[in-house]
Amino acid sequence: MKSKGMQHLLWTLGVAIASIGIAVGQESQNRLRAPAYPLVSIDPNVSAWSPSDQLYGSSVAHWSDNKPLPLLGAIKVGKTIYRFMGTEEIALVSLVPNGEDKAWEAKYTTVNPTGDWTAQGYDDKSWQSGKGAFGTFENEPHSKTDWTTEKIWVRRNIVLSEDVKGKNVFLEYAHDDDAEFFVNGIKVLSTGQATGKNRRVKLDAAALKSLKKGENILAAYCHNRGGNAFLDMGLLVEPAAKKYFDKEAKQIYADLQPMQTHYLFDCGDVQLKLTFTAPLFLDDLTLLSRPVNYLSYEITSAKPQDVELYFEAAPHWGLNLPSQDAKSESYEKDGLLYVKTGSVAQRILGRKGDHVRNDWGYFYMVGEQAATQAAVGTVNGLRANFVAGKSVAAAAGTGNQLALRQKGKVQGTWKGKIALGYDDVYAIQYFGNNLRPYWNRDGKQTIEGQFKQAFASYDAVLEKVSSFDKTFMKQYAAFGKEYAELCALAYRQAIAAHKLVESPNGELLLLSKENDSNGSIGTVDVTYPSAPLFLYYNPELAKALLNFIFYYSESGKWQKPFAAHDIGTYPIANGQTYGGDMPVEESGNMLILTYAIARAEGNAGYAQNHWNVLTTWADYLLEKGLDPENQLCTDDFAGHFAHNANLSVKAILGIASYGHLAKMLGKEQVATRYLAAARDMARQWESMANDGDHYRLTFDKSGTWSQKYNLVWDKVLDMQIFDPQIRQKEVKYYLSKQNKYGLPLDSRETYTKSDWIIWSATLADDLQTFQAFVQPVHAFMNETVHRVPMSDWIFTDKPDRRGFKARSVVGGYFMKMLAEKYKN
Missing domain, CATH: 2.70.98 (Beta-galactosidase; Chain A, domain 5)
Structure with missing residues (x-):
């Protein structure tokens, strides 16, 4: 019989041996220090x-x-x-409610005020009166006052019915973009160039001391740098427990x-x-x-x-x-x-x-x-x-x-x-029809x-x-341990940002929520980067990402000659709610992904079912795609601009996709015409974008550059439209522009999109270069100070995210695996 001491020693040795085995003996272990660890993954909500x-x-x-x-x-x-x-x-209790469920009264101005406008005694009689939260009505459903100017200053008079001395009080705030918040004239927070919703910061001793029973002032300034605008604030208190x-x-x-x-x-x-x-x-x-x-x-x-x-x-x-x-x-x-x-x-x-x-x-x-x-x-x-x-x-x-x-x-x-589970009873409203979740699509199942x-x-x-996890990690590690670990983190995040339902006509619908960027449902330029994951594992789900956009146009509910941006705001899918169209972007996305589905299935039957609308979109790109007008692209956070060289690549490959689909369907004359047009446009593109050792951000500005991540489809789908030397020149140039945490999106800013980096990395012809682009992204995720589900919009020169988190677009990390699948 072993003594208790011997038993404990053997147990301790067993733990140590197991830990050593975990650390060095099992190649499938993932030791990435994730920004946040996924625990429960069901759907966006x-x-x-x-x-x-x-x-x-x-x-x-x-x-x-x-x-x-x-x-x-x-x-x-x-x-x-x-x-x-x-x-x-203990759950914080609302002391001063924000505007998410109930409007609050405030005074505001959009003209830079003089004097200490944050102080309690400031004279704000000349300011306008409005209700909070303040924001663009178009895309911010919690906005109570439509704010459309660049800057806003807000003063909110609050009355406290209790003394909060000795308690933990938190400012709850939302901002888009840069903001500063004050309590009774004391600065609580300066956010810097960032956005956020429902964030909290504990009041320091000075701000807390200033709060008295009776009247107080919450004040805030916000600078909208483009796109949506939003400002909201309130106070929470922690009860004793x-x-x-x-x-x-x-x-x-x-x-x-x-x-x-x-x-x-x-x-x-x-x-x-x-x-x-x-x-x-x-x-x-x-x-x-x-x-x-x-x-x-x-x-x-x-x-x-x-x-x-x-x-x-x-x-x-x-x-x-x-x-x-x-x-x-x-x-x-x-x-x-x-x-x-x-x-x-x-x-x-x-x-x-x-x-x-x-x-x-x-x-x-x-x-x-x-x-x-x-x-x-x-x-x-x-x-x-x-x-x-x-x-x-x-x-x-x-x-x-x-x-x-x-x-x-x-x-x-x-x-x-x-x-752990959730029964949402009804999941999506789809053009007026309330749809149950896919598992209960017939209404006869129970939770x-x-x-x-x-x-x-x-x-x-x-x-x-x-078995899946072990095989996954081994298979992906063939392209680098860092790549395998990033994809492991991306897998559940990308899937859980969608909801699976069945349409009234029996079509499979996989509807994304555009998490942390505006809440749109079924956004095409969110589908586009996330699609590699679904194309790799199940083309039927890739179709489910497109079916609702085809229906939107083919039903006549969307009548423009290009693809829609979205079909609503999650979970209401009754038609586009985003304020700006992306004509070249979304049409190119739909055409390219339809061809990718055909390649995955080995036939173009899906394209044949939607041929008329595909033709409309291809013809639009023929007319508008080579040198795009001033319009948004998927990188809309960077603003509008014309002559976008990377967007032009997408248009050209969209036309080429249509030509290849026509060829698969035996439409030889159509195929010849569109493929010839795409190749001619590609030759013009090379001349228009060439800037010596790289290609420009916009055709009209020398000395600029950008990631031409859209070129990846020419390689992955073997379209043979662009001269391969173009992507080779680009990759070589990108290597000279990398920062500690990755390759910037373009020459304007140090921020980047991590999903596009993986696409640009896939342009490389050798594994060493691919890994050279992936490893800095892995380092960012391992070291970032922002502990949120993986961000795709990050800075490359510091471990900070610029915005976005928990988005489905990290499905784009699977582009390398998709490339290998098509190649093999």
């Missing part, structure tokens, strides 16, 4: 992340500016409790895989491995659309131990704002215990916009009845009962917190699991049925997921 190195280092959060989605995990080993997930922070789980587990590692995020913890005498799993198989629509993720665990102990696990979720998971009224309940069905929460109002499809979540439908945590206790109650009641060893069910009462508890005696290994299937198939699904 149900997307949860850990924005810190340790899972217990911060609250679990939604992608939309880290709105908390409190998910707490604790383990009791004997009598000692360790917190391994989330924090015990008792902490129950101060002792933290020791996190050994985080391992981010395409479909899973693994954590390993030391919890005293036991080791806890925790795994979040989203079985997002792009070739299995049943699993892809099932709105259920797993949270599983494996506990090992060298000696017999009484172990209990506690999982707690807040009603925030079923709300847009924590201040909304929620209703929670617990029940049993088919051997599973459920805790469920949702808004009282249940305004189905009643909220649209960018930084919002569902406030309809229901969130669930579920465990197997034989292994689980379930309860709904107050924060204090649930946690106190767990600490005291009482049944969590005894804490049931008036609260809406959800809790599951599982316990057992461990010697060796103990495994268990719970599941309980989905959970029952998820538990019944757990072992098979986890085996399939683990």
Whole structure:
């Protein structure tokens, strides 16, 4: 019989050996320190992340500016409790509401004011009166006053009914673009050149001291540099609360895989491995659309131990704002215990916009009845009962917190699991029709049925997921470890930014939400960069990214001779809501992607079904594409400009795509005409854009340059339109322009788009050059100070994001894999 000391020594050695094996012996491990780690990946509204190195280092959060989605995990080993997930922070309470749900009164001016306009006693009688939030009505649905000028100064008189001395008070703010905020004349924040929604900053001692019971002033200045404009502000206060789980587990590692995020913890005498799993198989629509993720665990102990696990979720998971009224309940069905929460109002499809979540439908945590206790109650009641060893069910009462508890005696290994899911009842409004999510497209399924299937198939699904992840990492590592790790991080992010539904005529629709850039649904120039992921794994889903745009034109609802930009603001898809068209951009995107689908399938049947509208778009590009007029392109954040050389490349390859499609369909005369036109335009392009050792940003400005990422399709699809020496010259020039964190988008700014870098890298003919472009992007993600889901709009000379996060466009990282697929 081994002594307790010997048992502990053997266990410690086992952990050390396992850690060494993880570090050096398993090539599939991903040690990228992610900007944020994906935990729950269902759709744009149900997307949860850990924005810190340790899972217990911060609250679990939604992608939309880290709105908390409190998910707490604790383990009791004997009598000692360790917190391994989330924090015990109490939801902040609104002290002064912002304008998201209710307008606020303010005075404002768009002319630079004189004097200390931020002070309480300032005379603002000559200023205009308006309601906040302030912003462009066109694309900012929370705007209450239409702000269309370049700059604005705002003063908001607030009345506090309580003394906040000694409390933690936070400014909650939103801005697009640069902003400064003041409390009673004291500067709280200067954002610099950035944008953000629902952000928070704790007031320092001076600002807090200035707040008095009675009248106070919140003031702000904002500078709109182009595009959308927005300004909003309010105050939040942190209520006093008792902490129950101060002792933290020791996190050994985080391992981010395409479909899973693994954590390993030391919890005293036991080791806890925790795994979040989203079985997002792009070739299995049943699993892809099932709105259920797993949270599983494996506990090992060298000696017999009484172990209990506690999982707690807040009603925030079923709300847009924590201040909304929620209703929670617990029940049993088919051997599973459920805790469920949702808004009282249940305004189905009643909220649209960018930084919002569902406030309809229901969130669930579920465990197997034989292994689980379930309860709904107050924060204090649930946690106190767990600490005291009482049944969590005894804490049931008036609260809406959800809790599951599982316990057992461990010697060796103990495994268990719970599941997290969401039933949004109706997912999308599509040209007046309310559509259910794909898993319930016939209206005959139930969420309980989905959970029952998820538990019944757990072992098979986890085996399939683990095999996928391992194969993925090995396959992608052939193009560099950094490339594999970036793609692993991109996989769930790209997919979860979409919603899968079926149209009334039976077509598959994969509708993106343009996260953190304006909230549009089905944006074509978001589809375009994300498409490589779907083309690589399932061309049917690539079609699902285009079907609604074809329908929009073919139904006559969109009558312009070029493709639409979007079909609405998520989740309302009743027609374009974006304020500016992108005629060359979107038409080129649709033509190129249709040809990419044909190449993936080996036939042009899909193109044949949409031939008339494809012809209209191709003819538009023939007329307008070579030297584009002053218009937006997908890089619209950089503003309008004419003679865009990279946009011209897209137009030419769009025409070429149409010609190649005609050839596949046996339309030889049409093919000859359009392919000849494309090649002639390409020759003209080379002359117009040539600037010696590189090609220009715009045809009319020498000394400029830009990434010609659109050229990648000429290589990937072997179109043979542009002279290969053009891309070779460009790649060589790009290498001389790289900064620490990547290749700038063009000669105007130091910022870049990380997805376009991967496309430009794919232009290279050798692996070493490809990796030279990828490695700086990996370094940025590993070192960035912004702990948000991966950004695609980043600075190349500092570890800061310029804007955007959690967007589907990181599906563009898969361009290299798509190139290899077409080549082979």
